[in-house]
Amino acid sequence: MQQNQKKQVLLVGNPNVGKSTVFNALCNKKQKTGNYAGVTVSSHSGTYFFSNEEVEVIDLPGSYSLYPSSEDEAIFSKYLIDRQDSYAGVIYIVETLSLKRGLLLFQQIQDLGIPILLIVNQIDQAERRGITIDTRKLSRSLGVDVIETNAKEQQGIDDIRTAVAQNLFAKTDKPSFDIPAEHSGFVKKMVEAKNFDNEYKAWLNISFGKTLDKIDSLQNMLQEPDAKSLVPKRLQVQETVRRYQIIDRALAEVIHKKPQMKELLTEKLDRVLVHKFWGYVIFLFILLVIFQSVFLIAEYPMNWIDSLFGWLSTFANEHLPEGPINSLVSQGIIPGIGGIVIFAPQIGILLYFLYLLEDSGYMARVIFLMDRFLRPFGLNGKSIVPLVSGTACAIPAVISTRNIENLKERLLTILVTPFMTCSARLPVYSIIIGLIISDKTIFGIQYKALVLLGMYLLGFIVALLSAAVLKKFIKNKGKTYLVMDLPTYKKPLFGYDLKMVLVKVWEFITGAGKIIFIVSIIIWVLSYFGPKQQPDEFMASDVELDHSYLARMGRAIEPAIAPLGYDWKMGVGILTSFVAREVFVGTMSTLYSLNDDAPEGKVIDKMRMDVKPNGEKVFSFATGISILLFYAFAMQCVSTIAVVYKETKSWKWTGLQVAMMTGLAYFVSLIAYQILK
Structure with missing residues (x-):
């Protein structure tokens, strides 16, 4: 049997042209698409099989030009230029209603000598506005194959696959942008000195200046007398103006618009x-x-989930042998995981x-x-x-x-x-x-x-x-x-977004579930054993929750949290939730399931009826407001701290953020409780 070949292509275009939708349609991926700029801020990859060939599609961040003005555009430019030897060609997406704007970046890529295929997407939007595009004339004018698509309706997707399989990527020999005469001498000198494939690559390197560190450094040559007028920003503007003049001429015979008879819905809204x-x-x-919908619509599935986990806990308690394993599963793991799964509908x-x-x-x-x-x-x-x-x-x-x-x-x-x-x-x-x-x-x-x-x-x-x-x-x-x-x-x-939601909710449940599972076991161990037990008692029986190692740990931090209205159980919940905020709910579910003194019923009912030794409600209005404010401001997510450091590359700003948010959370919660109690 013939072995499948593998080909890599890039998916490129301006922001908000349906690029991610085309990616999802090609690769059957579940990448979320959004109708605003900046959704894709790093490259995503997917594969599909067609005509006995495996094709890897790299979806790059949207960009308006090869000259980056933001971090995501820099990622795009670096990948496109530095990795030319690794991909077979570029699938370039333009939107029918912004064809002129989209062709600027298209021409820049084409002038680099990169093989390219042009996709005109969202043709349905043009039809609604009475706009028709002569794609045959456009193809001849640009010297590239043009495919019309409506990615949301899967129209034209197989045409793209066929074009990729047949290698219909066009490569131009003559750049559409002519180097300005006043700079052509220096550009030619750069071509000879750096062995560039064409003059536009030399021009591009000069115009970049110091923006991209992986492009050949030209700083020494830019010090020469005839290079003093080469200011990168001015060159970029000069190129943009000239390219739009070329694009205007190319589109003059391509786009035809009927007189608009009525105002469209978009303008009215x-x-x-x-x-x-x-x-x-x-x-x-x-x-x-x-x-309002979060509470009303979610009420019924939340009750079903609560009943299911209540039944599972009872079933485990009745059918597992008495002892530590029974307690761990029925009073630790099941209530802990159920305490977080119940909020999946919301x-x-x-x-x-x-x-x-x-x-x-x-x-x-x-x-x-x-x-x-x-x-x-x-x-x-x-x-x-x-x-x-x-x-x-x-x-x-x-x-x-x-x-x-x-x-x-x-x-x-x-x-x-x-x-x-x-x-x-x-x-x-x-x-x-x-x-x-x-x-x-x-x-x-x-x-x-x-x-x-x-x-x-x-x-x-x-x-x-x-x-x-x-x-x-x-x-x-x-x-x-x-x-x-x-x-x-x-x-x-609606259907696709529902699928996306189900995927995200499942990721939340599995991600939080893993943490809750581990935390539930740790909490159970610390609550099942206590310092008053003798060594031979460890495998035989448990101690009361109030006399466990967990209670001792909670009471150790109680002086710091008591002014906020919290008891030791809430203190334990706050400590465990520094791993992830939602762990607080799982921790409280486990603790109240382990507490023999708590009344029977749902966890929320147990929490509502819990009282302090002096008879006051544990979860009073003042305490509840204090907890809400604490979690509104506290930086309780290790993963977020890690990504902030990764993006800022600074422990100073990361540390300031953690200190600022945690300090504010404590101070505001303290004031709120002292005023309301």
């Missing part, structure tokens, strides 16, 4: 959704609807709504709205992408700051993003809000939904205030402006 006042009101209303509902907002194009409007709002705090509109992404998880949110060009704004965004309420905080918020807030409603809206919305807004407000303080200590390196295209509104892919 934008009158309201990006309004200076109503835009913010509508965004707040959408958030309120989401949080997390899924929240993520699903966020995915629908991204998919529809609305999140791009949020960026536009927030730019004006965020500027006084030292941030820009692009900062809202990591901040909103932080409501899912701070780790990818911090990584997504790479699309922020200004270094000060990027650092500020990294430092304040962990204040945003992530999905790991949601289980903590849900169980505490359930303990201290009633089921009453106002205008049909639950108090619980309003409090949850308040917690999300609190995280956002504190993030902004922190940025306003930190910007005074971080030197600014130039002023930036938000330049972006607002995409047309699109019908979300």
Whole structure:
């Protein structure tokens, strides 16, 4: 049998042209696509088999030009230029409604002599606007094969696979960009000195200046008298202007537009959704609807999950032999894991709504709205992408700051993003809000939904205030402006987004479940044994929870946490949750399942009825508010700390962030409890 061959191709294009959607369609991958710039901030790879050939597709970050202005664009340029020998060609994606803008980068890649194939995506959007593109003329004008696609509907995907299999990548011999006459002499000298394949490569190296460290260093030659006028930024502008003149001539005979008979839906909606006042009101209303749904819709599946794990715990207790193993499984592991799985429906509902907002194009409007709002705090509109992404998880949110060009704004965004309420905080918020807030409603809206919305807004407000303080200590390196295209509104892919949510929820359950499993065993061991036991008693019986090693550890830190209203069990929960915030819920579930004095029933009922030795409720209103505020501000995620260091490459800023957030959490919780108790 003939062995499959393997070929590598790059997927390239501007941000927000459907590049990730094409990648998913080609490779059947589950990479999340978003309808705003900066979703892909590092390369992703996938493979597919076609015509007895294995093809590896590398999805590079979106970029507008070979000249990088941000971290993600630098990743793109370095990979494209440095790895030319490793890939067979470039699949270049342009959007029909932004063809002119997309062809700038296309021409730059083509002039480097890189084999390329042009994909004109989202043809349905052009048809709705009465725009037709003569792809045959476009193909002849650019000297490249052109394929029309609508990736969301899988149209044209097999045509791409066929073109790749037949190696229809075109390679130009004559660059479309002519080197300006005043610089041609020096460029030719560079070609000879550095053995470049063509003059454009020499020009590109000069225009880069010091931006990319892996491109040949030309600093010595740039000191020569005839090179004094070669200022990289000016050369980049000069090239851009001339390229757009070439593109205008190429598109003059290609694009035909019918007179627009009526205003499109996008224009009508934008009158309201990006309004200076109503835009913010509508965004707040959408958030309120989401949080109301988090409680209402999730109530039934949460009850089913709680009943399932309650039955599993009882079943294990009745059928396993009496002794340590029975206690470990029925009172330790099962309640611990069940305590976190029960919140999967709420997390899924929240993520699903966020995915629908991204998919529809609305999140791009949020960026536009927030730019004006965020500027006084030292941030820009692009900062809202990591901040909103932080409501899912701070780790990818911090990584997504790479699309922020200004270094000060990027650092500020990294430092304040962990204040945003992530999905790991949601289980903590849900169980505490359930303990201290009633089921009453106002205008049909639950108090619980309003409090949850308040917690999300609190995280956002504190993030902004922190940025306003930190910007005074971080030197600014130039002023930036938000330049972006607002995409047309699109019908979300409801089924695809649901699949994405299920994948993310499963990742949350398995990721948190592994931690909870280990923590549950540790907690059980420390709670099952105590210092008063004799050596021969260890394998025979357990001690009371209050006399265990765990209780002794908890009481050791109790003097530090008692002013916040916490008992030793909450102290243990806070300690274990430094691994990951959601571990607090699993820890409390395990502890209250191990406590023989706790009443029968659900964990939340046991927590609600728990009292201190003086008869006071353990989870009073004051204590509950204190816990909510502590978890709103505390930096309790080892993985987030690691990624912040990776992105900032500074222990100074990472340490400052941890100290600032933890100190603020303790101080605010202390004040809140002392006032409310």
